Amino acid sequence: MSTASSYEFLDKVIKATPDGAYIRKCLQCGTCSGICPYGFAMDHPPRSLIAALRADDWHGVLESDTIWLCVSCFACASVCPVRIPLTRGLLATLKTEMLVGGSIPQELQTALGNSRRYGNALGESPRKRADWTKDCPVPVPVLANHKEPVDVLWFVGDYGSYHPRVQLVSRAMARVLHALGVSFGILGPEENSDGDTQAFAGEWGLFELLARKNIKAMTKYAFDEIITTDPHAYNAMKHEYPRLGFDRPVRHHTQFLLDRIESLKGLFRNPLPMRVTYHDPCYLGRANENNIYEEPRQLLQAIPGVELVEMSHNRALSICCGGGGGGMWLDGFSWEKAHARTTEWRVKEAIAAGAQVLAVACSYETPRFEDAVKSTGNEGKLVVKDVVELLAEAMFE
Amino acid sequence: MDSVVLIKFVPDLVEDLEIDPQSGLLDRSFLRLMPNELDDHALEEALLLKERYGGTVTVITVDTGDVDEALYTAVAKGADRVVKVTGEGFDQGVTDRELASIFHEVLRGMPCELILTGTQAVDDLDGFVGAMLAERMGLPYVGYVTKVESQDGTVIVRKEYPGGLTAEIEVATPAVLGIQAAEKPPRYVVTSKVMEAMKSGSIDEVEAPDVSVEDGVTVSRMSVPETGARAEMIKGSVQDVAAALARLLRDRGVIA
Numbered sequence: 001m002s003t004a005s006s007y008e009f010l011d012k013v014i015k016a017t018p019d020g021a022y023i024r025k026c027l028q029c030g031t032c033s034g035i036c037p038y039g040f041a042m043d044h045p046p047r048s049l050i051a052a053l054r055a056d057d058w059h060g061v062l063e064s065d066t067i068w069l070c071v072s073c074f075a076c077a078s079v080c081p082v083r084i085p086l087t088r089g090l091l092a093t094l095k096t097e098m099l100v101g102g103s104i105p106q107e108l109q110t111a112l113g114n115s116r117r118y119g120n121a122l123g124e125s126p127r128k129r130a131d132w133t134k135d136c137p138v139p140v141p142v143l144a145n146h147k148e149p150v151d152v153l154w155f156v157g158d159y160g161s162y163h164p165r166v167q168l169v170s171r172a173m174a175r176v177l178h179a180l181g182v183s184f185g186i187l188g189p190e191e192n193s194d195g196d197t198q199a200f201a202g203e204w205g206l207f208e209l210l211a212r213k214n215i216k217a218m219t220k221y222a223f224d225e226i227i228t229t230d231p232h233a234y235n236a237m238k239h240e241y242p243r244l245g246f247d248r249p250v251r252h253h254t255q256f257l258l259d260r261i262e263s264l265k266g267l268f269r270n271p272l273p274m275r276v277t278y279h280d281p282c283y284l285g286r287a288n289e290n291n292i293y294e295e296p297r298q299l300l301q302a303i304p305g306v307e308l309v310e311m312s313h314n315r316a317l318s319i320c321c322g323g324g325g326g327g328m329w330l331d332g333f334s335w336e337k338a339h340a341r342t343t344e345w346r347v348k349e350a351i352a353a354g355a356q357v358l359a360v361a362c363s364y365e366t367p368r369f370e371d372a373v374k375s376t377g378n379e380g381k382l383v384v385k386d387v388v389e390l391l392a393e394a395m396f397e
Numbered sequence: 398m399d400s401v402v403l404i405k406f407v408p409d410l411v412e413d414l415e416i417d418p419q420s421g422l423l424d425r426s427f428l429r430l431m432p433n434e435l436d437d438h439a440l441e442e443a444l445l446l447k448e449r450y451g452g453t454v455t456v457i458t459v460d461t462g463d464v465d466e467a468l469y470t471a472v473a474k475g476a477d478r479v480v481k482v483t484g485e486g487f488d489q490g491v492t493d494r495e496l497a498s499i500f501h502e503v504l505r506g507m508p509c510e511l512i513l514t515g516t517q518a519v520d521d522l523d524g525f526v527g528a529m530l531a532e533r534m535g536l537p538y539v540g541y542v543t544k545v546e547s548q549d550g551t552v553i554v555r556k557e558y559p560g561g562l563t564a565e566i567e568v569a570t571p572a573v574l575g576i577q578a579a580e581k582p583p584r585y586v587v588t589s590k591v592m593e594a595m596k597s598g599s600i601d602e603v604e605a606p607d608v609s610v611e612d613g614v615t616v617s618r619m620s621v622p623e624t625g626a627r628a629e630m631i632k633g634s635v636q637d638v639a640a641a642l643a644r645l646l647r648d649r650g651v652i653a
Contacts, residue, residue, distance in 0.1 A: 099587050109585040116588060117431070118411060125411045205588030 003097055006053040006061070012097075017089040025082040026050045032076035032086055037320055038069035041338035046076045046086050049094070067094050068105055069337055072200035072325025074286035078316055087200070087287075087325075095202025095326070111329035112203055115210065119192035120158040121329060130188035132160075132167040138178035142188035149222035152177075152184040152256075155214075155237070157230035158193045159363035165370065166363050172392035173229055173253060179267055179395060180260055184227075190217035194233035196283070199240065201326030208244065211236065215246040226250040229388070230363040231283035231290075232324070239288045252284055254296040254361055254387055261302055268394045271305035276390070277355035278308065279346060279369070280318035281362035296361050296387050303394045311349040319346055323364035343372035350382055358384045398452040398547055400443040401507060402476075403500055403514040403526070406430040406461050410519075414621075421618045425489060430463040435515025441579035442545055443513050444475050450547050453477040455507065459499060459605070462488050466591075468600050473590035484605030493521065494610040497529035502606035504534070509571060511552065516540045516575030524575065531573035539566055540575030 003009045014020035026047070033045035043064035044052055052061050070091045077086045084090070098104060104112075114123035133140040143150070154177070159166040177184050192213045199207035218226070226248055228234050237250040257264065278300060284292040293315045301308050313319050320327075322342040327334060335341065347369060350358045358369055369384040385393075408414060409429040417424035432440075443454045455478045456471045458464050468479040482503055491499070504512070512531075517524030524540060531538030543563075544555035556564050557577055568574075631641045646652045 096587070099585065100590075102584050104585050106582055109582075112585060123411065125413075127412065203587060205590075205592060209588050209592075 002100055003058070006056040006058040009058065009061075009093070009097065010053055013089050013093045016093045017085040019083065019085050020089050022082055022084045023050065023090060026084060027082060029081060031079045031081065035075045035079050037071065037073065037075065037322070037342050038334070038338055038340075041340070042066040042069055046090065049090065061094070062097070062101065062103070065098070065103055065105070066337060067091065067098060068108065068326065068330055068333055070095070070325050071282075071320045071322050071327035071342075072197075073282040073320030074288075075282075075320070078286045092200050092202055092204075092325070095200075096204060097202075099202045105330055105333040107332055108201060108326050108329045111326075112198060112201065112206060115193050115195075115198050115203075116206055119210065119213065120162060121193055121197070122158060122162045124162045126192075127189050129161045129191055130186065132162075132170055133174070133186075133188075136171045136174050138174050140174050141185040143185040143221045144188065144190060146185050148183075150183045150185040151224050152182055153218060153221065153223040153226045154184050154186050155194065155226055155228040155230070155233050155250075156186050156191065157228065157233050157363050159367075160229050161191070163363075163367060165367045169229060169363070169366060169386040169389055172386065172389045175392050175396060176257065176264075176388055180263055185221070185223070187214075187217050190220075192217075194228075194230065194236045196232035196236035196240070197324060197326060197328060199236070200324060201329075207236075207240070211241055211244055211246075215241065215244060218246070218248070224249070227253050227256045229253045229386075231281045231287075231361065232363075235283040235287050235290060238290070252292055252295075252361070254284075254299055255292060257388070257391065258295045258298055261299070264299075264391065264395070265302060268302075268304055270394050270397070272303050272390060272394050273305035274356045275307045275309050275354055276300055276357040276359050277311050277350050277353050278314075278359045278361075278387075279311070279321070279350075279365065280315055281360070281365065282318065282320050282324055284361060285318055286316055296359070299387055299391065300359055303390060306390070309353045309355055311346070311353045311355075313346075313349065319349075321346065321360075321362070321365050321368045323362075323368055328364055341372060341375070343368050344376050347372045347376050347378060347382060351378055356381075356383065357390070358382055359387050359390060360384060361387050398446045398450040398511065399455075399509040400446060400452065400511040400513055401455045401457060401504065401509045402436070402440045402443045402471075403512065403530075404436040404440065404456060404458040404467070404471075405433045405496065405515070405518050405520075405526070406458065406464055406467075407433045407518050407520040416619050416621065422616060423490075423619060428462075430461060432458075432467045433515050433518040433520070435517060435576060435578075437515075437583045438579040439513040439515050439574075439576040440471060440474070440476070441581065441583040442542075442576050443511070444584070445580055446511070446545060446547070447475065452510075455480065455509070457482065457500065457503060459491050459496060460484070460487055461491060465600060469594040470586060470591050472594040472597075472599055473586045474584060478601060479599065480601045480603055482603050482605050487605070492610070492612055493523055493525040494529065494612055495608060496526050497533060498608035498610050499605055500526070500530050501533045502608060503603060504530075511545070511570060512536075512573045513545075513576055514573070516542070516577045527573050527575040534571075534573070537568050537572045538575070539568055539572070541577040542574045543576075543578045544580050545574065
């Protein structure tokens with residue numbers, strides 16, 4: 001199972017994605033390494049990794065553990081002039097090699113072990129997955145107990161279900177859906193982690209295990225479409241689940257809500273006179289060219305009083321929050337290796353743009369950026385809110 | 398170095414524990430079981446020994462429920478043989494003495510140099526099984542072991558003592574060792590390898606030998622620890638806090 005040489009590994013990389021053979025066209029231009037947020041701290045950022053493989057320095061590649069700084073943000077892949085699928089192909093495949101060889105930081109091991117045993121990376125009880133709905137001011141039907149078909153299956157995700165900060169986003173989302181009169185339900189205890197970040201951390205077997213459990217659960221119920229508050233779930237269901245035979249329409253909550261913008265406008269009660277900037281999550285934007293850039297911005301601009309300002313890195317040039325590709329579970333490792341947090345760069349950009357609110361649209365981001373607001377000493381100067389939390393603030397109380 | 402690893406399954410504390418009002422014991426109907434953490438360390442140490450000195454690793458567990466996945470995971474990690482001992486009523490738990498006797502009987506047909514198990518299990522914290530098994534087999538036992546090395550037909554083990562002391566002890570083999578921690582954290586094995594092990598279906602099932610054991614100990618009641626009154630947070634200015642504190646200390650007779 002373990003790979004003997006660079007050439008054997010390159011074969012695996014080529015087979016990993018449809019355009020995998022493009023790796024042969026690498027010009028060694030280094031654009032990938034330049035845009036990589038953690039490239040400065042890697043022994044082998046993408047360009048140098050390809051050079052090492054071409055020189056058959058397989059031992060040198062395996063000796064370094066800095067591949068674990070890769071946050072699978074698709075920055076490298078998005079700027080490659082010959083369109084090599086670096087993130088999904090080269091980098092994720094090298095992570096698989098590292099996992100098989102047993103070279104894995106302890107904190108990532110814990111998250112992967114939790115995902116396999118409990119179906120969520122946080123290591124919480126699967127039975128308590130819907131417990132957040134108990135404190136929710138509106139009913140959130142769990143499909144197993146709900147006899148009627150629904151229009152919308154809302155995939156809440158690990159962090160939206162269990163993380164105390166992200167549960168606030170889930171509750172805001174539930175209130176907005178309820179106010180719009182949307183017929184919806186959640187999987188509750190039948191939901192498992194979407195598996196996206198585990199996959200990009202190289203654990204494709206675990207991804208398949210989790211995805212198959214979700215597919216089995218979703219197949220039991222009647223609904224028209226899936227919406228998800230987590231871009232990783234969106235990405236996995238749109239691009240990876242179809243490979244496993246599950247191809248149902250899926251939209252991110254910002255896309256779904258923009259469709260109902262006129263109804264939302266009628267429900268706004270409180271103007272929010274504030275300068276807001278928006279952070280583009282990698283898995284809504286660059287990843288697999290999902291290109292969902294304008295929908296969240298249009299929602300924000302519809303809120304009375306909101307003035308939208310842009311950070312210097314926006315849309316396809318957005319800088320990752322550091323959570324993708326396993327980074328969510330490698331904060332200690334990343335700090336030890338790089339002594340940098342991308343979230344801090346981002347918070348400083350938001351402050352420089354004059355924003356009072358940093359709006360986000362990914363389940364990883366509210367806690368990550370709130371930490372960075374504190375660690376950069378900007379507490380009280382910048383507030384972090386999911387787009388749907390801002391919509392709810394404008395609608396209620 | 399041929400070793401045998403003994404694994405006990407304990408309640409997974411991710412789920413809430415409940416006391417069955419009828420029996421006064423742990424309600425096992427909703428329990429989810431997992432390998433005892435220190436037994437997992439014993440497995441890791443055995444795998445490290447196999448990598449270092451060659452030989453085989455055999456894993457034995459008593460089927461108290463939910464054990465298959467962990468056994469396949471052990472195969473995926475490098476165990477050569479996994480054995481599940483089945484028997485009536487095991488889903489209600491097995492006592493330390495029963496475990497030691499069952500392992501003793503099962504081990505009769507399995508010559509090996511080392512028998513490794515966790516030094517204790519989190520469900521009872523007794524730490525009896527390794528020592529009782531060694532006594533029954535007439536073998537030496539060392540517990541709280543954190544490192545094992547082979548040397549000229551004996552093993553040198555590192556044992557932890559309280560107060561930060563460690564000792565290196567030479568032990569004749571065969572021997573029973575209670576592992577406190579493996580030299581490295583237990584390894585992760587990718588899901589695809591566990592799936593492969595599952596497909597090969599390589600768990601040996603052994604019917605439990607008849608053992609009749611006088612326990613001499615009966616659990617009469619289990620209870621959830623009772624929480625005392627919560628701490629009172631004294632708020633206000635420095636002067637207010639100091640005055641309130643002085644008053645409290647005076648009321649309790651600490652100061653005059």
